[in-house]
Amino acid sequence: MAIKVKRVLITGTSSGIGRALLEHYARSGAKVVSVNRRRVPELESHYPSVRFECVDVRSAEQVERLVGGLAECDELPDVLILNAGINRVDNDESFQLATYKEVIDTNLYGVLNFIRPLTLLPAGEFPRHLIAVSSMANYVGNPYCLGYHTSKRALTAGFDVWSRMYSGTDLVFQQVMLGPVRTAIYTTDDEFPAWMVRIKDLFSASLDGTVGAIEQFALTRKRKLFYPWRAVPLYSGMWLGQLLIPGFFQGKKTLDGKARRAKGGSR
Secondary structure, eight states, X not given: OOOOOSEEEEEOOSSHHHHHHHHHHHHHTOEEEEEESSOXXXXXXXXXXXXXXXXXXXXXXXXXXXXXXXXHTTOOOSEEEEOOOOOOOOBSSSBOHHHHHHHHHHHTHHHHHHHHHHHHSOOOSSOEEEEEEEEGGGTSOOTTOHHHHHHHHXXXXXXXXXXXXXXXXXXXXXXEEEOOBXXXXXXXXXXXXXXXXXXXHHHOBOHHHHHHHHHHHTTSOOSXXXXXXXXXXXXXHHXXXXXXXXXXXXXXXXXXXXXXXXXXXXX
């Protein structure tokens, strides 16, 4: 009989991968704790068996109260899928610090805020899996979405360290390195040229396939899952292109094709 996850916490379940994971685990009979920044009445009414928590993952205090409360009631899940994330164009015609900080606070600190309270808890009898949903953008970042690229790169560095430090203990640090998945955050269809969207679609994965891969990964102690594998050549090719081809995906022109900082130009 296949081992099943009995309790799971998922952040960012209002849409995309998070919502698909919530729906999957709820159907499978797992006890699900859903963590979102805002209430989503339509979602909550549709899944009465799910425990919905309105918590801003950017707040260390709110996250610590959530983790402490679940632990005190012996309801802290054995799998925590830290999925909440956003993607914004923050580095186009100029660098937008406020937008960049918004992305960093959500994508990076929205995960790191869980780590401190979890590492303070006494060691448990069974493993607890901490799964950060990251991105292959670690290896070739979109220059126009600098916050997304740097937040995921920093997240990977932290989890690489913790996976070694806590190896063999009850805390299992894991990362899901996703290529494009057919959700708005990855395709950002309304922001980028049609050719770029078509390439992403060719190498992207379905939501159902992604959910299934994450579920199987969560039952292991493997450190990283690269999914889908067909996206690896895409990112490898883009990395080589940035390295070898002048101007390739380096943001030397703005998204609307204007020359960057042309003499005598105005913004």
